[in-house]
Amino acid sequence: MAFRYCRTIRFHETDAAGVVYFANVLTLCHEAYEAALGEAFIDVADFFSTSNPLPIPIVHAEASYFKPLRCGDKIAITLAPLRLTPYSYEVRYTLTYQQSGQQSRPETHLLTQSLSAAQSQNERPLATALTRHVCIDKTTRQKQIIDPRLDDWLNEPAAIAAPDD
Amino acid sequence: MAFRYCRTIRFHETDAAGVVYFANVLTLCHEAYEAALGEAFIDVADFFSTSNPLPIPIVHAEASYFKPLRCGDKIAITLAPLRLTPYSYEVRYTLTYQQSGQQSRPETHLLTQSLSAAQSQNERPLATALTRHVCIDKTTRQKQIIDPRLDDWLNEPAAIAAPDD
């Protein structure tokens, strides 16, 4: 399900070139992923801890950068998960400015919303990213079927893909 | 003026001991400082950039840690600035859990509020911190009088100290 996470860029995320350090864009995306899991009633402290017997680590990540982000910028990260196999999924992220004319959306009021075609055309992204995740047994590191408690989050038809939204 | 900033602890802020890495507590505090400056109509992008001719860098920072912070924890950082000299000020920070029974407060709805003695007694802090700042000329690195645009923020009697609030 598509999910929107809003954030203000902070000073520690910038570097001496005056803009957000490239790897921190992936960190921002992971924050949005954590927020999305939280909204889906996943306990993130357990989910990401060493005591989780079936962790779902990232096996691949990538990001493309279109415009620099500066300290104080108010950005929105829209993400949608996509199940790849019984063992794996991908999350795709789009970073935009929070739209002018809209109330800044608070971090903890995380809107789960469909994105109209109009909206996605109007907002040219600042960056895009994806993370690919595979569920493994913590001890053997063999592939495992993803915990069904994630099914709702993974299987719900992503509003973002609805043709006539 | 006392200021309250709310945040969810994110995975990248933790370390292999399962809790927030000690230096990241100071980063959380600086985020709260940035949010407070933003509320006081300071343009943080300019304020923290290399092109600011009169930066106010941190000359001393410290933190005391009372309880570990975990991924997903919802914390509040209360801060109050204190002018030390015409050239310098200190900011003191207190980290607590966001109070149960209260609505989680959004990042961007940053409440500037007085803190009653009752509240400060009820919430044992997770950590405390301070940062000390001195205004300098960027080129000569000599002390300079702080920009009067910060006066409102610095001079207003801190609600936190009001005895009968």
Place this chain on the structure above:
Amino acid sequence: MAFRYCRTIRFHETDAAGVVYFANVLTLCHEAYEAALGEAFIDVADFFSTSNPLPIPIVHAEASYFKPLRCGDKIAITLAPLRLTPYSYEVRYTLTYQQSGQQSRPETHLLTQSLSAAQSQNERPLATALTRHVCIDKTTRQKQIIDPRLDDWLNEPAAIAAPDD
């Protein structure tokens, strides 16, 4: 030219899952890139500063993760640049453990060395990554030809690709 950078994984690079946080792998790679530029007599302070009129920012980055990295692990990052156009280049990175039986190689004794086929077969990577860079005019953000001072670094036939090394 292929370049090797050695590093010990530090505690702040790990997360609550007990291993290096995924985005930090790209940070480790960028450290190796900085070290390689330094060896090629590029002044990294100037190169990465806001005052560089022709910066070469990252437009794309990706990483694949094969094995987790832990605090204290001694790793080697081998990188080789590849010019793509007059305006752009790519850097590819391979992370391995520093080989047992070898002296740990110090950070500042950065060996520029060819990698034999044998060596690359013996060491299964921990992770691989790439960064893609485009030279732009800082003000107009239009593509620019890369500073010829980088030519030596970019054009030298990468020892890593030499068939009969």
Place this chain on the structure above:
Amino acid sequence: MAFRYCRTIRFHETDAAGVVYFANVLTLCHEAYEAALGEAFIDVADFFSTSNPLPIPIVHAEASYFKPLRCGDKIAITLAPLRLTPYSYEVRYTLTYQQSGQQSRPETHLLTQSLSAAQSQNERPLATALTRHVCIDKTTRQKQIIDPRLDDWLNEPAAIAAPDD
């Protein structure tokens, strides 16, 4: 025992003000602490993991900043531990430039050396810091006596304090 750790400042450690972000100075110091423990034959992966039954977390940290650090700067961190009680110790850190006229010292060739009074007078520090640590039971969080395997490291008279070294 006094210990010296050398490092090149990396781009990700800087911020939009063009210098090392203040909290990262404490991270640099912790790296030096990890290196010192490693030299004292402590397994840092175990020492800092959640499975350590007697962790020694930081309860207080502070840093004072005298000069800005820039990308590419080659710095040395000298540290010395001081036992405070059977349960606690403090580590004090001094950051200087690596001395000109000296060979740059590699990260992994970590010299344990006495510092002459002359040397400490000649090098004005860039920053100083301290961290205070208390050994606790992981479960009860009650104070515990520090593992005697740290005794050598903690008890050896610090060469730095020797008057006629």
